[in-house]
Structures are given as C-alpha cells and as structure tokens.
Amino acid sequence: MLSLCLGCRKLTFISNLISGISLGGIYAVIALGYTMVYGIAKMLNFAHGDVIMVGSYVVFMLTTKAGVNPYLALVISMVACTLLGMTIERFAYKPLRGASPLAVLITAIGVSYFLQNAAMHLFGTQAKNFTSIINFEPISLAGGQIVISDETVVTIAVSVVIMIALTLFVNKTKPGRAMLAVSEDRGAAQLMGINVNGTIALTFAIGSALAAVAGVLLCSTYPLLSSTTGAMPGIKAFVAAVLGGIGSIPGAMIGGLVIGVIEILGRSYISSQMADAIVFAVLIVVLLVKPTGILGKKYVEKV
Amino acid sequence: MKTKSRRLGKNTKNDLITYGIVIAAFVVAEVMQATGSMSSLLRGLLVPLCMYSILAVSLNLTVGVLGELSLGHAGFMCIGAYASSIFSVCTRETITEVWIRFPLAILVGGIFAAIFGFLIGIPVLRLKGDYLAIVTLAFGEIIKNILGSVYVGYDANGVYVSLESESSLAMGADGTLLINGPLGLSDVPLDANFIIATVLLLLTLFVVLNFMNSRSGRAVMSIRDNRIAAESVGINITKYKLIAFTLSAFFAGIAGVLYSHNLGYLAAKSSNFGYNQSIMILVFVVLGGIGKMRGSVIAACILTALPELLRELNDYRMLIYAIALIIMMIATASPKANAFWEAHSLKKFISAKKENKPAKEVQ
Structure with missing residues (x-):
C-alpha cells in the first residue's frame, strides 16, 4: 500500500516536472530575447514581455476573426512582431544610443x-479566451497514470529546436558571429567593418520573432489573453536571464528551465500563492552565491 | 546680519528655493481649497502628490546619491504601510488623540521599513548594476506577495500567523483578525491629511538635502563616483552604502504610512505595491533628474497629476502618457538632443553677448 502511494507520488512529481520543463521552455525562449538584446545593446528591454502579448493577439485575431490557418497565423504573427521590434528599436531606442542606461530603461518602460x-x-479590456493552436492526442505514459498534454510536448520540442537553432546561428553564421562581436566590444566590431546598427536591428528582429512564438506557446497552455498577459512572464523571463547570467545565451536557457521547474514545483508542493515569491527567493540565493548568475562572466574591475 | 545672510552657501540657497517651492505650492493649494476653486478630483490628489514626492525623493537618494538602481522601492512602502496600519488599528482605542497616535504610526512605519532596508541592504549592496536592480525587484515582489496573502490575528493567548486561511489561524473565541489575507486591513483610521503630508514632504527634503551636504552624504557620493578611490582614502563602503539605503527605505515607509492612512484600507496588490509601482517612482526620479531632489518633487507632481487631469480624454490618457514619456526621454537624454540644447541654450546666448566685451581672465 505504502509503496503504491509512493509510486503515485513519484508519478505526480514526474508529471509536475514535465509541466515545469514546458513552462521553463517558454521562459527560456523569452529570456533568449532579453539576453540577446542585453548583450548587444546593453539595455533591459522592458517592452519585450509586451511584444509577446502583441504576438498572441495577432494569432488570436487572425484565427478567430479571419479564420486563417493557425500555423499561417503564427508565421504572420512572427513577421508582425519582427517588424514591431525593429520599429521600436528604430524610433524609441536608436535615438538614445550613447545616452545613460537609465534613460533607455525609462524609454523601454514607456514603450511597454x-x-x-x-x-x-484595439482589443478591449475584456480578457480573451485563447484557443490552443496545437491539437492532437495527449500522450499517456505508465498506463495512463501520467498524461502529458499536447501543448506540453510541442512546447518542449519547439523550445529545444529554437535553442539549438539559435546556438548554431550565433556560433556558425556570419551575422551571428557579428552579434557576438558587437556584444563583446562595439567599437572594435565597428572598426572590423561590422554594421553595428544593422546587427542591433537584427538582434531585435530575432528576439521579437522568438517572442511571438513564446506568446503562442504561453497562451496555448495558459489560455487567458489580456493586455497585461506578457508582463509577468516577461519579468520571470528577465529573472531567468539574470539567473543564468545576463548576456549569455546558454545561461538564458538554463535560467529559464530552472525558473519554470521551480515555479511549478513550488506551486504544487509549497503554496500556490507563494510560487512567485519562491522563484524570486531562489534568484536572490543564487545571486548571493554567484553574483553574476550561473554562467555569467566575471567582471574584472580596472583601476 | 546682512553679511551673514549674503554668505549663504550655494547649496543652502538652492535648498531654500526647494522648500520655498513646496511651501508656495502648499499655500496655493490651500487658497484654492478655501475659495472653492479646486475640483474634488484635484483635492483627492493632494495627499497622493505629497506621497509620491516623498517616494521620489527617497528613491533619488538610492539612485542619484548612492548611484544604485533599485526596483523594489514599493516593497519598503508596503512594509511601512502595513506596520503603521497595524499599529493604528491596535491603538485606536488606547490612544484616542490623533495628534499623538499618527506621529507614532509614522515613526513605526518608517522604522520598520528602515529595519527591512538595513537587513535587505546587507546582501543586496554587495551586488552591482543590473544584478542589484533585479534583486531589489525580487525582494519587493516577495514582500508584496507575503503581506498580500498572510493572515494575522490575535487573542488572549497571543498572535497567530498563517499563510493558508483565516480558519487555519485557530484562534480562541475572543480572537480578532488583523490582516485578512488578500483583503488586508479594512479599517485603518483616516489620520492623514494635506497639512501633515506637506510637513512630511518638507521633513523628507530637509533630511535628504542636509544628508547630501553632510560628511556621510559626501562619503556616499564619493562611493558613487569612484568606489575604488573612495575605498583607498579609507571610506567604509558598506557602512555608508547601508546608511543611504536604510534612510531611503525609512522615507519610503513614511510614504506608505500616508498611503494607508489616506485610503482607510490596505491590501497589497500588484497595482499598489508591485514592481510597476517601483518603476513608476523610478520614472519620477529619472525624469526629474538623477540626484536632483527638487526635480523629483516636480516630476512626481506633474506625472501623478497628468493622467488624472487628462481624464477627459478618458481611455486615451495612458496612451498619451506613454508617448509623452518616450518623447520626453528622447528630448532630454539622447546625445543629439543634448547637443541641440547645448547649442541653443540660454546660457550660451548670454555668454555669447558677453564675449563682445573683453574677456576677464585668460587661461
């Protein structure tokens, strides 16, 4: 009897862990956008979370009002978010290049x-009920004791693909290496003939496109869509990026997964109201032990 | 006497102008109230205006004087509000005189916030830059989260605390519920008014401005400007950072006291004590000018009153506010704008006129 109970506890733990990884995957995808923009433009793009919301709204409107195929809608949403991200960068952030980081931060808040x-x-104050665009049979394991929803599977798969693709892009392609160079030393990169402004715009474009994907994944799993949908996931993803070491791409992935798993486990085993507090507490503890995040670079102070 | 008043330092003169502006604004508001030319909307805003000014000035102490970005200021405000409200609710029967009870409540709120500022400051101030910012945000959210879901009650046997529900407190029959979870405190005495709020704002300004001109304040600013140089001349970095951070938390706590005693109820939500509120205060500080206390007060007043005064524009007001924020930032902080202002500044215009006369000294 006891062993059976322990067994089902273990199974609940596994299914919680899997939904944690799924949420973590979403956070990781959002955090990638944060961390790339931070690495290159040295700014906290507070509006990133709201790009997620815009992306979700685009998909919602296209599928419910215009009856567009959901996957086509996702592609359109990615294009729309890319354009949005580049527009924001061009009109709000570019004039402030070289200004104090705080001024840029406040501008980002204004954009948000x-x-x-x-x-x-545009869409009203009423929260919308987002219909998941992922529709196939949930997977059941261990004789139906663990049921993994289709959203979870797709989320994990998509975030893994994005992480691999992005890592390859940054390390192997020319524009990707240009991004690394600009984030390392903007002045030197410019001297080497890299188009710094173009690279920054490209970073915003990629980050925003990822935000659109993250938005759809997020709203497929947590279907309530309102104008503030992106705010809290945005902050959590930002926490994830800092936890992993801001500016580091593998760091954002690890941070995202850690935050997602802790949030779900905290919610189901400790207290549902305290889940956010637990996430933030973990961040504080990690930063006190390792002040630049898990994979952050050590900062050498020169006199 | 005449020569003495003339010898007022530049700082003192500047500070006096700041106090003068606050007092003048207070007088204007009082006159408007007395003549009845003030709308009820604006009248309701008077205490919040002082509260936000206090918050902006106190955050400016952290951001401008200490030079560290804090995104958890609303957390200290939350602590001050809860501590003082509990105090006021508990002593409502025993101390009936408002003029004794409310100053005590203010002290309680400020001191509790300062204690937490000190405790949080010890670990936080070891971090740098954006990492420090995100950890202060985390602390603020944790405070809001815990105070927003805690149940506290007391009976003859003592005090009970629970995070679950009211019934899990398991109080005796004579038990009184103090904090009702997410509903918070419902019956805080309405002790705050515009006069007290203005006095508190003046007090905050007085302490902060004098702190900046004091030995400790200069030490703090030297840390901001060059930490290594400050350390090498024997300034105790941790001590002075903590002094500034704790002082900043103290005044944020006082603003929290004003908040709850002006509304009459208190519940920690993301709209009043969340990171959005902290960011709002930061916006006041940055737009008013980092390290400029007078600017903080003016920016806090304008930006608090603006959305309310734009109420006729209804739903568009926040949209306009957002656009105004972006444009103001670009117009004041971008390198191109700075060059423009420098080229067209009044000072240059005047000095260009002066240049026609022979220069006084040539170096």
Whole structure:
C-alpha cells in the first residue's frame, strides 16, 4: 500500500516536472530575447514581455476573426512582431544610443506602457479566451497514470529546436558571429567593418520573432489573453536571464528551465500563492552565491 | 546680519528655493481649497502628490546619491504601510488623540521599513548594476506577495500567523483578525491629511538635502563616483552604502504610512505595491533628474497629476502618457538632443553677448 502511494507520488512529481520543463521552455525562449538584446545593446528591454502579448493577439485575431490557418497565423504573427521590434528599436531606442542606461530603461518602460494601452484600445479590456493552436492526442505514459498534454510536448520540442537553432546561428553564421562581436566590444566590431546598427536591428528582429512564438506557446497552455498577459512572464523571463547570467545565451536557457521547474514545483508542493515569491527567493540565493548568475562572466574591475 | 545672510552657501540657497517651492505650492493649494476653486478630483490628489514626492525623493537618494538602481522601492512602502496600519488599528482605542497616535504610526512605519532596508541592504549592496536592480525587484515582489496573502490575528493567548486561511489561524473565541489575507486591513483610521503630508514632504527634503551636504552624504557620493578611490582614502563602503539605503527605505515607509492612512484600507496588490509601482517612482526620479531632489518633487507632481487631469480624454490618457514619456526621454537624454540644447541654450546666448566685451581672465 505504502509503496503504491509512493509510486503515485513519484508519478505526480514526474508529471509536475514535465509541466515545469514546458513552462521553463517558454521562459527560456523569452529570456533568449532579453539576453540577446542585453548583450548587444546593453539595455533591459522592458517592452519585450509586451511584444509577446502583441504576438498572441495577432494569432488570436487572425484565427478567430479571419479564420486563417493557425500555423499561417503564427508565421504572420512572427513577421508582425519582427517588424514591431525593429520599429521600436528604430524610433524609441536608436535615438538614445550613447545616452545613460537609465534613460533607455525609462524609454523601454514607456514603450511597454504604450503597447499595453494600445492593445487595450484595439482589443478591449475584456480578457480573451485563447484557443490552443496545437491539437492532437495527449500522450499517456505508465498506463495512463501520467498524461502529458499536447501543448506540453510541442512546447518542449519547439523550445529545444529554437535553442539549438539559435546556438548554431550565433556560433556558425556570419551575422551571428557579428552579434557576438558587437556584444563583446562595439567599437572594435565597428572598426572590423561590422554594421553595428544593422546587427542591433537584427538582434531585435530575432528576439521579437522568438517572442511571438513564446506568446503562442504561453497562451496555448495558459489560455487567458489580456493586455497585461506578457508582463509577468516577461519579468520571470528577465529573472531567468539574470539567473543564468545576463548576456549569455546558454545561461538564458538554463535560467529559464530552472525558473519554470521551480515555479511549478513550488506551486504544487509549497503554496500556490507563494510560487512567485519562491522563484524570486531562489534568484536572490543564487545571486548571493554567484553574483553574476550561473554562467555569467566575471567582471574584472580596472583601476 | 546682512553679511551673514549674503554668505549663504550655494547649496543652502538652492535648498531654500526647494522648500520655498513646496511651501508656495502648499499655500496655493490651500487658497484654492478655501475659495472653492479646486475640483474634488484635484483635492483627492493632494495627499497622493505629497506621497509620491516623498517616494521620489527617497528613491533619488538610492539612485542619484548612492548611484544604485533599485526596483523594489514599493516593497519598503508596503512594509511601512502595513506596520503603521497595524499599529493604528491596535491603538485606536488606547490612544484616542490623533495628534499623538499618527506621529507614532509614522515613526513605526518608517522604522520598520528602515529595519527591512538595513537587513535587505546587507546582501543586496554587495551586488552591482543590473544584478542589484533585479534583486531589489525580487525582494519587493516577495514582500508584496507575503503581506498580500498572510493572515494575522490575535487573542488572549497571543498572535497567530498563517499563510493558508483565516480558519487555519485557530484562534480562541475572543480572537480578532488583523490582516485578512488578500483583503488586508479594512479599517485603518483616516489620520492623514494635506497639512501633515506637506510637513512630511518638507521633513523628507530637509533630511535628504542636509544628508547630501553632510560628511556621510559626501562619503556616499564619493562611493558613487569612484568606489575604488573612495575605498583607498579609507571610506567604509558598506557602512555608508547601508546608511543611504536604510534612510531611503525609512522615507519610503513614511510614504506608505500616508498611503494607508489616506485610503482607510490596505491590501497589497500588484497595482499598489508591485514592481510597476517601483518603476513608476523610478520614472519620477529619472525624469526629474538623477540626484536632483527638487526635480523629483516636480516630476512626481506633474506625472501623478497628468493622467488624472487628462481624464477627459478618458481611455486615451495612458496612451498619451506613454508617448509623452518616450518623447520626453528622447528630448532630454539622447546625445543629439543634448547637443541641440547645448547649442541653443540660454546660457550660451548670454555668454555669447558677453564675449563682445573683453574677456576677464585668460587661461
């Protein structure tokens, strides 16, 4: 009897772990956008979370109002978010290049307010019920004792693919290596003939496209869509990026997964209201032990 | 006497102007109230305006004087609000005189926030830059989360605390519920008013401005400007950083006291004590000018009143606010704009006129 109970506890733990990894995958995809932009433009793009929301709204509107095929809608949403990200960069952040980091931060907050309120105007204050665009049979394991939803499977698969593709892109292709170079030393990169402005725009484009994907994954699993949908996941993903060491791409992936798993496990085993507090507490503990995050570079102070 | 008043330092003169602006604004508001030319909307805003000014000035102490970005200021405000509200609710029967109870509540709120500022500051101030910012944000969210879901009650046997529900407190029959979880405290005495709020704002300004001109304040600023140089001349980095951070938390706590005693109820939500609020205060500080206390007060007043005064524009007000924020930032902080302002500044215009006369000294 006891062993059976222990067995089912273990199974619940496994299924919790899997949903944690799934949420972590979403956080990781969002955190990638944060960390890439931070690495290159040295700014905290607070509006990133709201790009997620815009991406989800685009898919929602296309599928429910226009009856577009959901996968086509996702592609359109990615294109729309890419354009949005580049527009934001061009009009709000580019004029402030070289200004104090705080000024850029406040501008990013302004952009975030703008996107939230614009969305509230365009789509109304009523929260929408997002219909998942992923529709196939859930997978059941261990004789039906663990059921993994189709959203979870797709989320994990998509985030793994994105992480691999992005790692390859950054390390193997020319524009990717240009991104690394710009984040390492902007001045030197420019002297080497790299188009710095173009590279920064490209970074925003990629980050925003990823945000669109993350938005759809997020809303497929947690279907309530409103103008503030992106805010809290955005902050959590930011926490994930910092936890992994901001500026580091593998760090964002690890950080995202850690945050997702801790959030789900904390919610199911400790307290559902305290889940956020637990996530933040873990961040604090990690940063106190390792002040630049898990994979962060050590900062050498020169006199 | 005449010569003495003339010898007022540049700092003192500047500080006096700041106090003067606050007092003048107070007088104008009082006159408007007395003549009845103030809308009820604006009247309701008077205490919040002072509260946000106090918050902005206190955060400016961390951001401008200490030079560290804090995104958890609302957390200290939350602690001050809860500590003082519990105090006021508990002593409502025993101390009936408002003029004794409310100052005590202010002290309780400020001191509790300062204690937490000190405790949080010890680990946080070891970090740097964005890492420090995100950890302060984390602390703020944790405070809001815990105070927003805790149940506290007391009876003859003592105090009970639970995170689950009211019934899990298991109090005796004579038990009184103090904090009702997410609903918070419902019956905080309405002790705050515009006069007290203005006095508190003046007090905050007085302490902060004098701190900046004091030995400790200069030590803090030297840490901001060059930590290694400051350390090498024997300044105790941790001590002075903690002094500034704790002082900043103390005044944030006082703002929290004003908040709850002005509303009459208190519940920690993301809208009042979440990171959004902390960011809002940071916006005041940055737009008002980092390290400029007068600017903080002005920016806090304008940006708090702006969305309310734009109420006729209804739903568009936050949209306009967002656009105004972006444009203001680009117009004041971008390198191109700076060059433009420098080229067209009034000072240059005046000095260009002066240049026609022979120069006084040539180096």
